[in-house]
Amino acid sequence: GQIEKGGYDHFMLKEIFEQPECLTNCMRGRINVEANHVTLSALIDYRLQLLKAKRIVIVACGTSWHAGLIGKQLIESFCRIPCEVEYASEFRYRNPVVTSDDVVIAISQSGETADTLAAIQLAKEKGAFIYGICNAIGSSIPRATDTGTYIHVGPEIGVASTKAFTGQVTVLTMFALALADAKGTINRDEYLKVVKELNRVPEIIKEVLKSNEKVRDLARTFTYAHNFLYLGRGYSYPVALEGALKLKEISYIHAEGYPAAEMKHGPIALIDSDMPVVVIATHNAMYEKVLSNIQEIKARQGRVIALVSKGDNTISRIADEVIELPDVLECLEPLVATIPLQLLAYHVAVCKGKNVDQPRNLAKSVTVE
Numbered sequence: 592g593q594i595e596k597g598g599y600d601h602f603m604l605k606e607i608f609e610q611p612e613c614l615t616n617c618m619r620g621r622i623n624v625e626a627n628h629v630t631l632s633a634l635i636d637y638r639l640q641l642l643k644a645k646r647i648v649i650v651a652c653g654t655s656w657h658a659g660l661i662g663k664q665l666i667e668s669f670c671r672i673p674c675e676v677e678y679a680s681e682f683r684y685r686n687p688v689v690t691s692d693d694v695v696i697a698i699s700q701s702g703e704t705a706d707t708l709a710a711i712q713l714a715k716e717k718g719a720f721i722y723g724i725c726n727a728i729g730s731s732i733p734r735a736t737d738t739g740t741y742i743h744v745g746p747e748i749g750v751a752s753t754k755a756f757t758g759q760v761t762v763l764t765m766f767a768l769a770l771a772d773a774k775g776t777i778n779r780d781e782y783l784k785v786v787k788e789l790n791r792v793p794e795i796i797k798e799v800l801k802s803n804e805k806v807r808d809l810a811r812t813f814t815y816a817h818n819f820l821y822l823g824r825g826y827s828y829p830v831a832l833e834g835a836l837k838l839k840e841i842s843y844i845h846a847e848g849y850p851a852a853e854m855k856h857g858p859i860a861l862i863d864s865d866m867p868v869v870v871i872a873t874h875n876a877m878y879e880k881v882l883s884n885i886q887e888i889k890a891r892q893g894r895v896i897a898l899v900s901k902g903d904n905t906i907s908r909i910a911d912e913v914i915e916l917p918d919v920l921e922c923l924e925p926l927v928a929t930i931p932l933q934l935l936a937y938h939v940a941v942c943k944g945k946n947v948d949q950p951r952n953l954a955k956s957v958t959v960e
């Protein structure tokens with residue numbers, strides 16, 4: 592009951608607010624602040640197996656798959672190893688090319704997802720080395736892997752995954768940094784800068800959580816909608832997918848995440864004055880391009896909810912609603928930009944009177960096909 596929810600109305604809200612503490616736990620003993628250094632025991636114990644990877648294949652389902660998409664960008668950019676992200680359910684049934692030169696990363700909150708477990712078994716038979724990123728300690732997936740890293744965010748009760756997602760992304764960031772450091776593929780200054788800022792992420796998320804009331808108020812305005820579009824580029828594209836999934840799962844509003852530049856190849860046809868479009872439009876390399884996407888949406892009377900960098904007054908003048916985010920390195924932005932999207936989905940679902948913690952037709956862990 593109420594006590595387990597720590598005074599929050601729902602587990603989901605509690606779990607959203609727990610994220611600063613959860614990510615601190617996730618990084619504890621792994622990031623040495625004085626030395627500005629990341630160590631994962633998997634990378635010490637299985638250094639050779641992980642260092643010799645010619646390719647990395649990430650397998651996962653649902654929200655964990657979205658974390659995998661962010662992991663791919665981190666791994667490719669820091670470690671310069673080609674990385675693919677597969678839905679476990681597709682991977683296991685298409686006779687994939689996997690060899691002993693591959694490292695397969697399996698991501699799963701519950702550690703019990705049947706498709707992910709089967710994908711691991713298949714990859715193992717083909718000789719790949721298997722590294723797991725899980726939350727539930729001692730569950731089936733960690734037992735089936737060669738090594739792994741627990742995200743240590745504590746039990747997640749809400750069916751819609753929140754803190755497990757940011758925990759997975761945090762572990763993937765530490766993994767990419769530690770592997771890149773071992774391989775010598777990351778520039779020293781860059782490494783130190785990212786480690787230092789990763790360590791500050793819990794504080795940054797605390798700051799972002801202060802926008803809860805603002806997000807709650809704006810959520811009321813959008814409960815009428817039957818469709819939502821979420822746009823982002825680069826590291827923010829998987830965040831758009833995850834934001835859309837959260838809304839679908841608990842408010843039953845149809846939502847699609849799209850890479851912003853792909854809007855012109857289809858979704859733009861849907862935009863009219865009834866269509867809310869959530870755009871991740873913070874200051875980064877793609878800012879000008881995303882700004883022009885927002886102009887295109889407004890020219891078609893779409894309603895823009897923009898996530899912007901603090902102090903942005905260009906987009907605030909065009910967008911219908913803005914949520915400000917503190918500045919953070921681009922590669923760490925998913926950890927920050929996800930927070931208001933979790934809150935948005937939560938408040939829209941509450942306004943619609945939906946069962947936030949136990950949405951219809953969904954299960955916390957899918958142990959059958």
Ligand code: G6P
Pocket residue numbers: 652653654655698699700701702703704707750751752953954955956957
């Ligand atoms: C279910 C849950 C999702 C989760 C997915 C994968 O669909 O409702 O929240 O992302 O399974 O679960 P896993 O435990 O493997 O991360």
